[in-house]
Amino acid sequence: MSTPRTTLMDVAVAAGVSRTTASFVMTGRTDMRIAEQTRSRVLQVARELSYRPNLLSRSLRTNLTQTVGLISDAIATQGFAGESIRGALAAALDHQHVLILGETEGDAEVEKQLVNSLLDRGVGGFVYASMYTRQVSVSKVLRSHPLVLMNCLARAKGVPSVIPDEREAGRTAARHLLEAGHTDGIYLVGETPPDVIAAHERRIGIEAALAAAGVEPAGTVDTLWWPRASRNAVAKLISSGAEPKALICLNDRVALGAYQALSQAGLIVPEDVSVLSFDDSDLADWLDPGLTSIALPHLELGRRAVDLLLSPETTPQVHRIPMTLMERGSVAAPGRRKSTRRTRHTIR
Amino acid sequence: MSTPRTTLMDVAVAAGVSRTTASFVMTGRTDMRIAEQTRSRVLQVARELSYRPNLLSRSLRTNLTQTVGLISDAIATQGFAGESIRGALAAALDHQHVLILGETEGDAEVEKQLVNSLLDRGVGGFVYASMYTRQVSVSKVLRSHPLVLMNCLARAKGVPSVIPDEREAGRTAARHLLEAGHTDGIYLVGETPPDVIAAHERRIGIEAALAAAGVEPAGTVDTLWWPRASRNAVAKLISSGAEPKALICLNDRVALGAYQALSQAGLIVPEDVSVLSFDDSDLADWLDPGLTSIALPHLELGRRAVDLLLSPETTPQVHRIPMTLMERGSVAAPGRRKSTRRTRHTIR
DNA sequence: CATCCGGGTCGAAACGATTCGGGAGAGGTA
DNA sequence: TACCTCTCCCGAATCGTTTCGACCCGGATG
Numbered sequence A, B: 001m002s003t004p005r006t007t008l009m010d011v012a013v014a015a016g017v018s019r020t021t022a023s024f025v026m027t028g029r030t031d032m033r034i035a036e037q038t039r040s041r042v043l044q045v046a047r048e049l050s051y052r053p054n055l056l057s058r059s060l061r062t063n064l065t066q067t068v069g070l071i072s073d074a075i076a077t078q079g080f081a082g083e084s085i086r087g088a089l090a091a092a093l094d095h096q097h098v099l100i101l102g103e104t105e106g107d108a109e110v111e112k113q114l115v116n117s118l119l120d121r122g123v124g125g126f127v128y129a130s131m132y133t134r135q136v137s138v139s140k141v142l143r144s145h146p147l148v149l150m151n152c153l154a155r156a157k158g159v160p161s162v163i164p165d166e167r168e169a170g171r172t173a174a175r176h177l178l179e180a181g182h183t184d185g186i187y188l189v190g191e192t193p194p195d196v197i198a199a200h201e202r203r204i205g206i207e208a209a210l211a212a213a214g215v216e217p218a219g220t221v222d223t224l225w226w227p228r229a230s231r232n233a234v235a236k237l238i239s240s241g242a243e244p245k246a247l248i249c250l251n252d253r254v255a256l257g258a259y260q261a262l263s264q265a266g267l268i269v270p271e272d273v274s275v276l277s278f279d280d281s282d283l284a285d286w287l288d289p290g291l292t293s294i295a296l297p298h299l300e301l302g303r304r305a306v307d308l309l310l311s312p313e314t315t316p317q318v319h320r321i322p323m324t325l326m327e328r329g330s331v332a333a334p335g336r337r338k339s340t341r342r343t344r345h346t347i348r
Numbered sequence C: 001c002a003t004c005c006g007g008g009t010c011g012a013a014a015c016g017a018t019t020c021g022g023g024a025g026a027g028g029t030a
Numbered sequence D: 001t002a003c004c005t006c007t008c009c010c011g012a013a014t015c016g017t018t019t020c021g022a023c024c025c026g027g028a029t030g
Helices: A008-015 A019-027 A036-048 A055-062 A077-094 A108-120 A166-179 A197-212 A227-239 A252-264 A282-286 A298-310 B008-015 B019-027 B036-048 B055-062 B077-094 B108-120 B166-179 B197-212 B227-239 B252-264 B282-286 B298-310
Strands: A067-072 A098-103 A125-136 A147-154 A161-164 A186-189 A219-221 A246-249 A274-279 A292-295 A318-321 B067-072 B098-103 B125-136 B147-154 B161-164 B186-189 B219-221 B246-249 B274-279 B292-295 B318-321
Touching (some): A008 A019, A067 A108, A067 A298, A077 A298, A077 B098, A098 A108, A098 B077, A125 A197, A125 A298, A161 A166, A161 A298, A166 A246, A166 A292, A186 A252, A252 A274, A252 A282, A282 B282, B008 B036, B067 B077, B067 B298, B077 B098, B077 B125, B077 B298, B125 B298, B147 B298, B161 B166, B166 B197, B186 B227, B227 B252, B252 B282
Parallel strands (some): A067 A098, A067 A125, A147 A161, A161 A318, A246 A274, B067 B098, B147 B161
């Protein structure tokens, strides 16, 4: 059939050395002394024969396959997956590794099976990812192997994790609004339950930055993070007589709902109301006007997680990845246009 | 350190048979006759010792690792990835396999590297996925291994592929509109270049079903498949004096643009204009009113592709996965409300 | 002149399965 | 009894590396 594989033995013979020596050369071990001349000869021959070491047989000894497992509670949701996986893939590639994917569906039994299955295949370590930032408890099996958490924090300490810097993002958001000249009528849209880290941290950041400037938000619109809910909530806010000048939406879906409600009420973004949001999903670019949003660093999360896993100097620590503001058209100076309801002093 | 692995030898010894016999029992080979009594004894012992065969060592002989490679030109785009990967994952699990992911970035050299890298890890076959339905030319390396194409067709014949049934989806769309009572003012929104299979097929299906009912579309709105472009194009259509009653948008992003233009023009969905779309992305559910859309069978594509790959009876053939209509609120009978511009005979 | 030392190599034993080619024993047949 | 045929099982080679524990040899040391 196909030509038989070139083995290390072939290389050794062709280079006139023993298999042992060839092995040392190929794996580049320095603890064993090999004459430079021999070394280069072996390498030369290996190249000529286009030798590729058989990873599987190597694994049999080392129990490692240059593979990392990326396991997640839910792969699919929200397009989060895509970019993170790409980042992870890229980092894995940098380290000559390959990525095996797994999904636990949040089921501990499934997770156990999966982990074993991956261990059987010689994965060298795991990235455990959550689809929304939260605290997780990692199973014992998992903890007894190299592990990096992505987008989640361990209850138990000692596990390195990579998460978005939500609090700083909150500050960024608030500052952006302040810089645009907003001081009044700033509303926070979206519920912030304390156990949803992203929500909680964003809020803290926002309030801190506003407070630092001596500004107090005009209010909070409590709503689930979905367009329909948000739309209703914002509509209710408006019909209650409030005159929002700026809406900080806790994510883009919420912002979509806000857009809908504003449009319905005849309010124009950004002339009447500025809208600022988080996540920078595709949606942000599709809305009209484009939604200024603070991007989740999906790609970077994946990349850093795998990189951390595969770099020996891993220190158990929380790595916060900065979130960057993507300016589009939804934030402007307040009062550029007269409100439909009452006049207001105009800036410029 | 950790307790040494239970090997097949351990099982054999404990069961009082040879390693050979134990192996035959464990792998369930029938060509070698093993007494039922012996068989069950070995199985029993294996269970007691909670024996897990070492896949890596097995691979060394068989060159297979119960692994399939899913390689794609671009993992991330459009959240397509997520569901497809989930489907692939599920199917792989059903076959006791595991999924390795790779991304070629459309680069042939990267692809070659990747394929080799996966082969080194003993993948048993490949699923080659494209992020939008199109013709691809598969490399020779790839073709010389078990392979299933997902969301793309091979130029060369003989490679099985799994794609959405776009043409039937087109028919479904048209029929849905017809059933709602639409016969006039039906516009097709979105360009349909012949090399973009989805576009082309959808259009053919739509036109065929309309023609079968003796209906001719009122026109075509040529626009890129992006919200902004679509918005402008639809706005132009309206300002040109046309009075669309139904818009068949070639995907949800196009529909978003259409929504924006309609809303701008003071037209209400679905009272004034029905909107029907394709893809059933998240967006469809977020819009207001909910967008009736024909779903891309992402999950099913992934599942079927891997299933086909791992089922021996693979026949080289194109498998078309049905796309199902997701009804929301964007289609209604025409003329339920008087047009803002002119009155029209009302149905019911 | 024996010893030691350290640089440079290598033989052979793992690693844990699969699989080829028998082979022993029980029973049947001539 | 001699030979054959099943049935059930096993020894040993093999997959391609890694790696432990030598070994050889020339020069420095005492």
